[in-house]
Amino acid sequence: MLRRDYAERDYLIKFLTAEFGKKMFLVRGAKKRGYKMAADILPFTIGEYVGDISDDGLSYIRSARDTTQFLGISTDIFKNAYATYIMSLIDLAFPDGQPVGQWYELVARALELIDQDQNPAIITNVIELQLLPTFGVAQEWRQCAVCGRTDLPFDYSESYGGLLCQAHWSLDPHRLHLDARTIFFLRQLSAVNLNQVGHIDIKPATQKNLRRVLDLIYNNAVGVHPKAKRFIDQMASWEGRLKKK
Ligand SMILES: [Zn+2]
Structure with a gap:
């Protein structure tokens, strides 16, 4: 995934998804300290994500589970x-x-x-x-x-x-x-x-x-x-x- 700053507290993140191909998601509040999905949205992380998909407007990620970061690639x-x-x-x-x-x-x-x-x-x-x-x-x-x-x-x-x-x-x-x-x-x-x-x-x-x-x-x-x-x-x-x- 590709991460980009969006507004003061949010990230715009491009995910490669099994269902929709490449898709940009807005992750609200992701830059706040103690953000609960901070580990789930690191680059080179794979997992299941739940969110709202919009075809024309912005899509949102709400939660994530079973995420794993490729540690070798990240380090x-x-x-x-x-x-x-x-x-x-x-x-x-x-x-x-x-x-x-x-x-x-x-x-x-x-x-x-x-x-x-x-x-x-x-x-x-x-x-x-x-x-x-x-x-x-x-x-x-x-x-x-x-x-x-x-x-x-x-x-x-x-x-x-x-x-x-x-x-x-x-x-x-x-x-x-x-x-x-x-x-x-x-x-x-x-x-x-x-x-x-x-x-x-x-x-x-x-x-x-x-x-x-x-x-x-x-x-x-x-x-x-x-x-x-x-x-x-x-x-x-x-x-x-x-x-x-
Ligand atoms: Zn020949």
């Missing part, structure tokens, strides 16, 4: 950056007030995995890959985008919007020349069910390649640059600097 700057980026992508992908279907569960699961020490970069890659159809730029990761073959080595082609088999590599002089391991994970992560996922281990070099492919797709085809993503890019450059020393 770790790296986890927080990736979780914030995932929420920004969801915010950009869906209009407010429109149900998001399976994405409510998927986001909740992604946050849970990041909270529990799964590699946040990899979980973020899964969300980025699986959100592409919602952004209207579905990529072909199952088979060759030209002939449908699956038995030859693949490469990724931006202009064909997906994989090209070796027989069709000549069609795109700008294909990415990706190694087999990166292709393997692009195919796996684009189809993986986060509810069934155990620990995913991917070598740093391959993670870097996945980041490169997704940056290309998100910069060129999707065309969104959330602020949270720029922060992740900065963190990557700090890591590079730390390692050089």
Whole structure:
């Protein structure tokens, strides 16, 4: 959820809900000392909320129960950056007030995995890959985008919007020349069910390649640059600097 100040004592908070998709709620008196739902409305909290829903005017939250804050995400700057980026992508992908279907569960699961020490970069890659159809730029990761073959080595082609088999590599002089391991994970992560996922281990070099492919797709085809993503890019450059020393 996104929190914003509203009037002296109130917060305006954007929730991702299972029923109504993203929705802005006014939480009255939330800034008063001793406010009884103070813990329920912290960022990265999940739970059941009761309130009044209005389609055109303001909606209100009245009470909450069974709320849990993702503590790992709230206290770790790296986890927080990736979780914030995932929420920004969801915010950009869906209009407010429109149900998001399976994405409510998927986001909740992604946050849970990041909270529990799964590699946040990899979980973020899964969300980025699986959100592409919602952004209207579905990529072909199952088979060759030209002939449908699956038995030859693949490469990724931006202009064909997906994989090209070796027989069709000549069609795109700008294909990415990706190694087999990166292709393997692009195919796996684009189809993986986060509810069934155990620990995913991917070598740093391959993670870097996945980041490169997704940056290309998100910069060129999707065309969104959330602020949270720029922060992740900065963190990557700090890591590079730390390692050089
Ligand atoms: Zn082909």
